[in-house]
Amino acid sequence: MNDSYIYVIAALLPLTSLMLVLQSNPYHALVVRGIVGAVAALVYAVLGAADVALTEALVGTMLAIMLYAVAVRSSLVMRLGVVAESEAVVKAEGDRDLQDILDHLRSIVAKRHLKLELVSYPNEKALQQALIAKEIHATCLKSEIESQPYQTTTRVRHLYDIFQQELTLPVTGLAYLSAED
Amino acid sequence: MINTLSYVCIGIGLFFWVWGTWPLVGDRSVLFKLHSLSVADTLGSMSIVVGLLLKIPREWPLLLLAIISLAIWNTVLGYVLAYCSSSKETP
Amino acid sequence: MNLILIIMLAILLIPLYEAWQDDNIWQKVLAFSSIASKTSIMILIVSILRDDWMIGVVGVIILSVGNAALMLLAHIIKRLNDL
Structure with missing residues (x-):
């Protein structure tokens, strides 16, 4: 050899x-x-x-x-729950605010090599239940406040920390839902 | 005589390899690189295998199978890669 | 024959470098396909060099199966990008 x-x-x-x-x-x-x-x-x-x-x-x-x-x-996907009608709105590109939020979220999680997957639910109640049942990682919902038409809620502590630093859009609020085990 | 011919075939194959692989380094589009790669690389590989076939004709079924699978698979693979890499822009 | 193998190794370094420096995933897949076919041809050459029929059979199998794996991989990556 x-x-x-x-x-x-x-x-x-x-x-x-x-x-x-x-x-x-x-x-x-x-x-x-x-x-x-x-x-x-x-x-x-x-x-x-x-x-x-x-x-x-x-x-x-x-x-x-x-x-x-x-x-x-x-494993490298962030599942974001939305109400079914707002997903149809996104497809039709009617709602600028929601579009902006989703694009912004996409760019934030893309830095961590994650992808954003939209999961639609028929109403807000089903959405809340899915969040508690850990089917999805976060929800994006309409809220009543005039200056802040959307509310993003997540149950993952790490995602919340990231979003708190980088989700700077004025149109959405941010909340953390601590899951009871 | 046949030995020289086989070396010539292998030499041509190596030249085609360099020709097909060199465009990989550069800022061209995926489809451009895929074209040069699938045409020149496959021809180069087939030429090398033909050179080997001339050298040792005893193992002809094996080398013939290599040539056939090169010709078919690389063509199909070229189509599949082109389809997969370009369908992203037009969903 | 040894010289041929050394030249092939030098050519093999080109797609390796490409896979190293390019950030587009499709360019990496292209480099992978190039490397897969080149390595299997090199296995064939080694089998002829040593006059070993067993290694030759393995080279041909890798030549055909490696491409099939590449096609599956391309489809999976396409699905991932569609998300």
Whole structure:
């Protein structure tokens, strides 16, 4: 085994692993994990372990990426409950205030690599129940105050801390609902 | 003679690889890069495999399978990637 | 043959660099597809170099299956962006 290329190929594995570790965005890390899988399969094949290379390609790259994708997709999302009619309003782009709030929320959570998912409920009562039942992370409701037409309520302490610093729109208030366990 | 021919094929394949991969580094759009990658890269890979086939004709079923899967999969993959990456702008 | 493999490694570094520096996820997927096909061709070359039929079979399987994984990944990422 005096093939000089083996050392170069083996050096690719720590290089790509370092790339994977240094990714901050989880979706980018998914793709880089695929690259690591391909390079690892190459290294294993060159070192003579054909069965390990095959397993790495099938399980390590394909299955692991699918499972990670499902995990990332289901955990890195903020579910915001709205009343059904206001969601229809958003679709029709009638209500500027709600549009602004949603865009602002989207940009805030995008900094943390989160996505905003709208969940619509038929009325305010169902919305409150869903918030207490931990189906959603936050609600955005119309309020009675004239200068502050919307009220955003969240039950997640960390989200509340983030919003308190960054949700600076005057059209919405912010409240924290401590969930009783 | 055949040995030289196989090296020529592999050399052409390597040239195509460089040609297809070089546009990746740059600020062009995804579709531009995908085009050069799918055309030049697939042709380069197929040329390399043909070179290998000339070198060792004994393993022809394996290498033929490699060529076929390269031709089919890379074409389909090009379409799928183009569809997935461009449908974002027109929902 | 060793020289060919070294040149291929040098070419392989181009998409690696691209995946490192670009922040658009589709550019990363492109680099991934390029790397996947290049590594499997390299596995084929190594199998010819060593005259080892077993590694060659693995190379061909990775060549066809790796692309299938890539398609699934592309569809999942598209769904994620649609949200």
